[in-house]
Amino acid sequence: MSGAAPPPNLDAAFADCTRLARRTGKNFYWSFLTLPADQRRDMGALYAFMRVTDDLGDDPDEPLDRRRWAIEDWRSRTEAALRGDSVDPSVAYLAAFMDVVRRRGIPVHLPLDVIDGVAADLAGPQAAPGEPRTFFETAAQRDDYCYHVAGAVGLCCLHVWGCEQLDGTAREPALACGRAFQRTNILRDLAEDAATGRVYLPAERLAQFGVEPADLLGNGLDEIRDGEAIRHRLERLLRCEVEEVRHEYDRAKPLFAHVSPHGRGVLHAMTRIYGDLLNQAEHAGIDVLRRRVRVPAWRKAAAVAGGFAERWRP
Structure with missing residues (x-):
């Protein structure tokens, strides 16, 4: 045998x-x-x-x-x-x-791309917990990371749901959708990631607003350096990020025209849930560095109900 x-x-x-x-x-x-x-x-x-x-x-x-x-x-x-x-x-x-x-x-390259994205998190020197460093220098590097850990996942999903023109006009809105979801996660997890030594906002973006990686830790936020000045810089940084992520959601909207009715339903539900998470981060403002924002279960249920309705939309 x-x-x-x-x-x-x-x-x-x-x-x-x-x-x-x-x-x-x-x-x-x-x-x-x-x-x-x-x-x-x-x-x-x-x-x-x-x-x-x-x-x-x-x-x-x-x-x-x-x-x-x-x-x-x-x-x-x-x-x-x-x-x-x-x-x-x-x-x-x-x-x-x-x-x-x-x-x-x-x-076959899509699941391998996802693994490569996770491996990138482990490459190179690692920052010590509580001593955060920026993971990317530029927005282009951040977007490449978003492709690997979110965009490639989204393309896999579209094969399950049924999607036309995945190598054509559907590809860019699909990748924008992945960036929107991943950048929403980054905003939600800013303080938590900084505590482990990671900052997923690009160094060039922090420099634009005069923010240091350690400012994102959230601990002792009222006593951080420069007092009100740094609080103002953090607020401007977060508003800019939220605005950019909203533009990514807008760029993703044409994707609905390419997916099957069942795909429209699940895409609607996911977009509503992650959009609500972005809203929670926006409303929290600088408090997103103090607490982890969440979408209540009733709003998730409403998103699912909307997804079922979307399946039957002409």
Whole structure:
């Protein structure tokens, strides 16, 4: 008898993915509810693959070298699976996602691009917790990062939902949508990321407003250097970021014309939820450095209801 590992039980693998998405995808999972069962199941597998990828690079309990090794190993496993090699049945999330890649025609470079984006977080010298440094020098570098960790994910999603002209007129609004979502996350997590040593606003943007990375920590905000002057600079910086991200949401609007009715529903729900998160960050102003803003469950439910209505819009 062959010593090869038995094929994974795909039904069990997909069920594991759905449980992970339900447990950890506090914003994404709500939007999946607008999809028919087969697409909802596939989105759970896609989410699980992305969640595992992100967690491998972001586990604070693991030493940096160990995380770098883990993400390289995950990339090797993913490359092998994309080539058609058998998947270790113990890696249920990967087995389910590979089935989605095959059936939905997801280009093989997209999941690898996502892994490369997470690996970029681990490259080079790491700042110490509480001593933040800027991760990017320019907006172009930030946008490249947004493509890898959000835009490529969005393109995978569009293959599941059904989308026309993914290599044509739909591509730019799809990438704008990814930038909008990721930059919304960056605003929400400013203080939390700074506490771990990371600032995802470009250095050129901070310099434009005379803000230092340490100013984003939020701790002792009332006593930070320069008193009211630095508070004013921070407020101007945050307003500028919110305005730019709103423009990204506007650039993403043409995407609705390219997706299937089911895709319009989930895209509507996701855009509403993340748009509300941006609104919360805007209303919080400088307090976004003191507390993590959230979208209430009732507003998420309203976004899902709007998504169902969007599916039937002519």
